[in-house]
Amino acid sequence: MKNKSFLVNSVSVRKRIVVLFFIFIILPFIFLAYYSYNQSVKGISDANASFSLDFLIQSKKNFEDYLKDLNEQMNTLIGTKKLQDLVIAKPKGPAEEEAYAAELEDFIYEKKPIVDAYRIRVYPLLTVPYFAYIHHFYYGNDISNENWFTEVKKTGRPSWYLFMPADNADLYPFPIISYVKRFTGLYDNVPRGLIIADLSEDNIYRYMSTPQRLNGQETFLLDIHGVIISHPVKSKIGTILESPELISLIDLSGEGTEIIKLGKTKFLATFVKLEQQPWTMVSTIPLSEMTKSISKISNVTYYFILGYILSCIIMILYITNFFTNPIVHLVRSMRKMDSNNVAMPLQYLKRQDEIGLLYRGFDQMRSKNYDLIEEVHKSVKTKKELEFQVLSHQINPHFLYNTLESIRWKAEQSHMKEISEMVSALGNLLRLSLNQGQELTTVSRELEHLRAYIHIEKARLDKPFRIMIQVDEDTLKLPLLRLIFQPLIENAIHHGIRDNPETGKIILTGKLEGNNLYFELIDNGKGIPPHIIEGLNNPPMDGMQAKNTNGGVGLSNVNKRLKLYFGEAYGLQIICEEGKGTKIIIKHPVLPENYEG
Template structure:
């Protein structure tokens, strides 16, 4: 960089340009930096003043609301009828039903007078009030839950936060209070009042709130009871030990701290009636966003001014040395095999224009030749695939088999009808509406149809087991891959030992590939067959041994997806064989019924 600067400053013209830029640009940049700093300080101070004023008002509103809520609960507890109903357990089911109706009426009337989501009164022994508990849609075993026992053993009311994972229900803040008799300290029951997030969010919706500014309420255990930003952090512990420590020392304050790796301007106020703290969090990038936009505009102006100032130098160089240098770079890219480079169009009529146009013409001709070669290779592979996969006319066989099945069933030979039906189903799945790809589920159905035919043909059951996750069954898959391998395992590996022979098909997803294993406990595949499968000479491909079987599947995988997707075979004589198919997860989606 230093050498480049020295070369640039060696010219008198360039030195004058640099001096001019230093005189005009540097003072402008220094002034902009000073204005930026003062603007941020002013915005921060205005936000602190507004936030503290708003938090003080929100504290008063919240405390007033909670005081009214507590008065309503005390009014319910002081109801003499409710006290009488809970004075003793009911002596009979009929009495219990009468008490349940009366209690529900009292609670319902009081609920209409209170600004709460839900109001519930629990007897100290819920099991003695089954009808009442069913009406509350609560189990009588609620008395055994930890929160209930904690409330019953304590005369001090407390708040409890419960967060539901359901899609239609948010966090609930419950006020739990155990009440006693009006004339003694004998416990009578428990009152639970539920508040939804909207009961508190109405106190934290300022019209001038900055973007991404949020308000929190935390309790004395540092847990977040309320988050105005759609309860993003509700139920979590506030991850700021510095703020929590300062909250314990002061009733209000201002801090600039980092929370979840983002710097915030924080103001807080402690409540008087409850051990809660109301906090305002404003991201610093949101505060400085207006100033940042102004700086961006200023930067654009500086860049434009700089470009205009050095325009003369650019004009002098771009018409001579730069075009030649650009052409040399393009040639080097061409030597490296980069045919996707952009070649600018030249309207010049001189030798440089002729060079650019001639070079572009040569590149286009080379691209056309490569494209022709690619199309020819693709056509060759498609023809090879058609030779490997298309064998007979399946439409004719499918229609003929349907006629045979119909005649067999009309003549009472259901076994023949089932076998022909399975064969017809196998043929239909093989046909696949003329498409080269299907789904994993349809391939498995094709294997099952083939196994059914083999069982009927040999007259004894075959043990073929399938282990596939449900989410794999609808994934796109090349057709006619599994059935030839299962057929090979049945015909050449476990044949002669069907009573103990077993074939297992299992599938899984590894990164961007489907991996399917076909395992059997048969005789194994000879090494000579596996070695021949690896050979790829033209004589072996044309020898006719590649029909429907291992070579067929192996060749199709290599033609369609490349050499890295060929079959992987592990086989030991007398122990068994495991053949692994690795198939890429295709982006193509099949139409319904494909």
């Protein structure tokens, strides 16, 4: 019933209307709005990316030209004879050191205008003879222990270094990018000193500032490790860019654009690598700033879609309440009528439209069929009871039992032991068959009845045959429909192994599986003819029961009684090949030990 309910609900008119509204009306509007918004954002992003990339390429060219000119300006300063003479002079005594420091400082101050930098510094490679000069110029620190000094002095390779106020607040009051270069003598190529050009933020940022800057737009300089070496926000200089994906993309490409996330904000990032220096120019623009121009259109579209969805929902509710709900109630009434619950009130009978017409027609049908259904139920119940009595009381010679007891007593008086045993077995057979008028017995009593029958058959046929019974002990006390085993054993003896009793064998096994009892009857006889199996599976339509050739209760009788008493799920299953024996499986439900149903 649950599966049936699911099937009805899954194809209900209500759900179909909701799905159709969603697929053909709501979904296209949502898709169109989403597609339009994305295309607008993409167009604006592409335009800004193109503009930013062109600007960075031009800024890169200008900045590299500036760095090239700065290098040439430093070379010009290095080539002056006076500087060469000063760095090789060795003052003697404090007085000469003071004079030397003043002369070198005056020279640097005089030549500073020819170098476009925040500051120019010159240090001799041998720092000991120039203690006063270096002490004055480096604010009391020993420059010979600085890593940048020893590295450039040793390798001679020009290098860039980022100095922060934490390194020396007096020398670096704000972040400084310094270009450190070793120079030699003009004629002997002997290393003489280091010349340093200190660039401030203003020296660099003038080449990266955009003429029209959006709110939140930032242009900055990165080194190869992702460290920010120039940024309009001073606190970010010296930190690592919080976007590993952009750093990875810069490693793979010389220039490009990428949507990145810094913190909780998305940015359009454009980058260009410098060719002569290990730096990358990066420009970031918040996506929210780029899409600000279409935000009003997006808001109008959003509210329009929201209103449209609400209107659709109201329409669906209206259709549901006035059209589909009555149909659902009618379907429920029909389902309850299927389960014999026809005495139920109906709504919507007074409606004058098609829904009311359907309800009135169904109510008339329900009223006419109510009495017929009750009558049919009573007729079926009476028919089953009568048919079961006919099937289960074919052998009901109660008076024979007392007569057989008298015969057995006379046989014992006449010392006829075999006759006495046969009569005693037959008496037990009849007694167990009667079962005190009850339709249910137990597995144990049914096996006792079967053994009495086997004893009689062995004596009557006067032929040896083997019958093995292997039934689990936990099944012996369970209720069982009577006269189940005897007809099947009788069929196996007379139609299976009777013609070949020496090699014939019958095995009866029984076990408990879940909520069912399973018994298997196996013989190695000649098998059951196909027409008998066909008659068992397709009984006659007139309800007449099938009988075996000896007039006893046959296979069809047992199968039909099991189905009548317990339902179509129970009965016999026959597996047989003619000439190779038969296997019969009996399926019987597990009933409580005191069951009397």
